[in-house]
Amino acid sequence: xxxxxxxxxxxxxxxxxxxxxxxxxxxxxxxxxxxxxxxxxxxxxxxxxxxxxxxxxxxxxxxxxxxxxxxxxxxxxxxxxxxxxxxxxxxxxxxxxxxxxxxxxxxxxxxxxxxxxxxxxxxxxxxxxxxxxxxxxxxxxxxxxxxxxxxxxxxxxxxxxxxxxxxxxxxxxxxxxxxxxxxxx
Amino acid sequence: xxxxxxxxxxxxxxxxxxxxxxxxxxxxxxxxxxxxxxxxxxxxxxxxxxxxxxxxxxxxxxxxxxxxxxxxxxxxxxxxxxxxxxxxxxxxxxxxxxxxxxxxxxxxxxxxxxxxxxxxxxxxxxxxxxxxxxxxxxxxxxxxxxxxxxxxxxxxxxxxxxxxxxxxxxxxxxxxxxxxxxxxx
Numbered sequence: 001x002x003x004x005x006x007x008x009x010x011x012x013x014x015x016x017x018x019x020x021x022x023x024x025x026x027x028x029x030x031x032x033x034x035x036x037x038x039x040x041x042x043x044x045x046x047x048x049x050x051x052x053x054x055x056x057x058x059x060x061x062x063x064x065x066x067x068x069x070x071x072x073x074x075x076x077x078x079x080x081x082x083x084x085x086x087x088x089x090x091x092x093x094x095x096x097x098x099x100x101x102x103x104x105x106x107x108x109x110x111x112x113x114x115x116x117x118x119x120x121x122x123x124x125x126x127x128x129x130x131x132x133x134x135x136x137x138x139x140x141x142x143x144x145x146x147x148x149x150x151x152x153x154x155x156x157x158x159x160x161x162x163x164x165x166x167x168x169x170x171x172x173x174x175x176x177x178x179x180x181x182x183x184x185x
Numbered sequence: 186x187x188x189x190x191x192x193x194x195x196x197x198x199x200x201x202x203x204x205x206x207x208x209x210x211x212x213x214x215x216x217x218x219x220x221x222x223x224x225x226x227x228x229x230x231x232x233x234x235x236x237x238x239x240x241x242x243x244x245x246x247x248x249x250x251x252x253x254x255x256x257x258x259x260x261x262x263x264x265x266x267x268x269x270x271x272x273x274x275x276x277x278x279x280x281x282x283x284x285x286x287x288x289x290x291x292x293x294x295x296x297x298x299x300x301x302x303x304x305x306x307x308x309x310x311x312x313x314x315x316x317x318x319x320x321x322x323x324x325x326x327x328x329x330x331x332x333x334x335x336x337x338x339x340x341x342x343x344x345x346x347x348x349x350x351x352x353x354x355x356x357x358x359x360x361x362x363x364x365x366x367x368x369x370x
Contacts, residue, residue, distance in 0.1 A: 009227070009228065010227035010228030010230070011228045011229060011263075012228075012262040012263070015261075015262030016261070016262065016314065019261070019262075019314060020311075020314040020315055020316045021316075023310070023311050023314060023316045024311070024316045024317070027309070027311060027317070030309050030310045030311045030314075030316070030320075031307070031308075031309055032307075032308040032309070032310050033305050033306065033307055033308070034269070034271060034272045034275060034305070034306045034308060035275070035303065035304065035305050035306075036272065036275040036276055036279060036303070036304050037279075037301065037302070037303045037304075038276075038279035038280050038282075038283045038301065038302040038303075038304070039283075039299075039300070039301050040283050040286070040287060040297065040299065040300035040301070042194070042195035042287075043194065043195030043196045043197075043284075043287060044196060044284035044287055044288060045195070045284075046279075046280045046283045046284060048275075048276045048279060048280050050268045050272050050275075050276065053258075053272075055260060055310070056260055060258065060259075060260060062258060062265055062268065063258075063259075063265045064265075066267060066268050068253075068276045068280070070276070070277075070280035070281075070284065071284075072284070073238075073245065073247060073248075074245075074248075075240060075241055075245055076200075076201070076204070077197040077200030077201065077204075078196075078197070080247055080248045080249075082251060083235045083247065083251050084219070085276075085277045085278070085280040085281030085284060085354065085355050086219060086277060086281065086354045086355055086358065087219050087221065087235055087238075087277075088273050088274070088276045088277030088280065088355075089273070089274060089277050089355060089358055090219060090220070090221040090233075090235075091221055091223075091233045091235065091253045091255070091270075091273045092255075092270045092271060092272075092273030092274045092277070093270070093365070094221060094222075094223035094231075094233060095223050095231045095233050095253070095255035095270040095273065096255075096270030096271065097223075097367065098223045098224075098225050098231045099228075099229035099230075099231060099255065099256075099257070099270060101225070102225055102227075102228060102229055103229060112225065114224075114225065115224070115225035116222065116223065116224050116225070117222070117223045118220065118221070118222045118223075119220065119221050119222075119223070120218050120219070120220050121218065121219045121220075122216070122217075122218055123216075123217040123218070123219060123354070124212070124215050124216055124217070125208070125215045125217050125240070126205075126208050126209070126212060126215045127352075127354070127357075128352050128353070128354050129201065129204060129205040129208060129215075130205055130352065131205045131206075131208045131209045131215070132209070132212070135215075136357055136361065137352060137353060137354045137356070137357035137358075138354050138355070138356075138357035138358030138359075138361065138363060139354075139358055139363045140363075141363065141364045141365075141366070142363060142364070142365045142366070143365075143366045143367075143368070144365065144366070144367045144368070145368055145369075145370045146367070146368070146369045146370065147369075147370055148369065154369070157369055158369050161367060161368075161369055162367075165367050167312075167313050167315065167322060168313070168322060169270065169271040169308070169312070169313050169322045169323050169324075170270050170271055170273075170274060170323070171322070171323075171365060171367070172312075172321055172322035172323035173271065173274055173322075173323030173324055173359060174323075174358060174359075174362075174363050174365055175362055175363060175364070175365050176321070176323065176362055177359075177360055177361055177362055178323060178324045178325075178326065178327060178359050178360060179326045179327070179360070180278070180326075180327045180328075180329065180356060180359055180360050181326070181327070181328045181329070182282065182328075182329045182331070182346060182347075182350050182356070183328070183329070183330055183331070183346075184330075184331045184332075184333065184339070184342055184343050184346055185330045185331065185332055
């Protein structure tokens with residue numbers, strides 16, 4: 001394992017540590033609001049836009065407006081203009097855990113060469129189709145597999161992944177319940 | 186409200202109803218596996234690819250390979266090459282609920298003219314920063330607001346949204362816990 005000084009995974013860990021200290025004393029600045037807007041196109045085809053959010057006590061803006069297409073595939077008699085909504089959860093999960101691996105590695109002085117995460121979500125679609133009321137609508141289970149090339153022992157790499165999981169926003173959001181309110185305005 | 190015959194929201198409801206009946210008798214065909222692969226780029230910047238999945242007892246492929254960029258914004262001392270991982274959950278949620286509204290409307294003979302859903306997720310980032318161990322890492326709460334223009338009464342529109350929520354894969358995945366296994370291979 002190399003020393004912290006020579007390690008560069010591209011994560012500004014000092015800024016994050018400084019933010020942690022600063023936000024301990026000003027919890028109101030830590031209240032973020034993330035937003036998206038979805039427009040119905042046709043069928044189950046939608047376009048979702050993400051641009052602005054709120055945080056550090058002020059309105060913030062991403063550098064660019066991002067748009068995301070969702071649809072259902074051929075096997076659901078749809079046009080497959082984009083991935084399905086439930087696949088977006090997998091995108092969020094492994095991108096979060098991978099970012100966490102890079103951050104923790106930087107903090108621990110471990111140089112990463114490559115990180116790849118594959119994720120599989122098991123989904124019994126009888127739930128969403130209403131074919132069996134005992135089958136849940138969401139995933140029945142998700143497995144993430146990391147392949148990591150780094151200047152570290154297997155034990156250190158496993159510890160990186162464990163710490164990333166412990167701090168992951170998306171891992172928490174999927175493994176624990178969140179209140180979701182849906183209303184018509 | 187118009188009759189079912191004259192309504193076209195672009196959803197092939199008959200195919201979905203047929204699938205429901207078919208899968209009642211062959212639950213193994215209803216077992217889907219959705220997949221994604223995330224590659225670390227640098228810092229907390231990742232690229233995630235979605236292409237294949239398994240379902241109806243066979244390997245399936247989306248028409249196109251989709252790639253998604255995630256990163257952290259400026260305020261987290263990152264490069265903001267894309268939206269944050271946790272924002273992808275919002276993309277999935279409102280695209281799922283909106284697709285559900287269109288499907289239910291088709292089934293109920295309600296012609297939609299426009300549907301827009303805005304979503305806000307409240308996130309206290311002291312959790313992920315490790316600033317306060319009593320703060321969870323994920324969302325503290327999510328609110329979805331629908332604006333729907335349709336040939337239907339307010340009550341019928343509210344019922345559409347309620348039924349979509351009841352059948353939504355992503356709504357379930359966020360409001361109820363899912364087992365997520367993370368391993369190093």
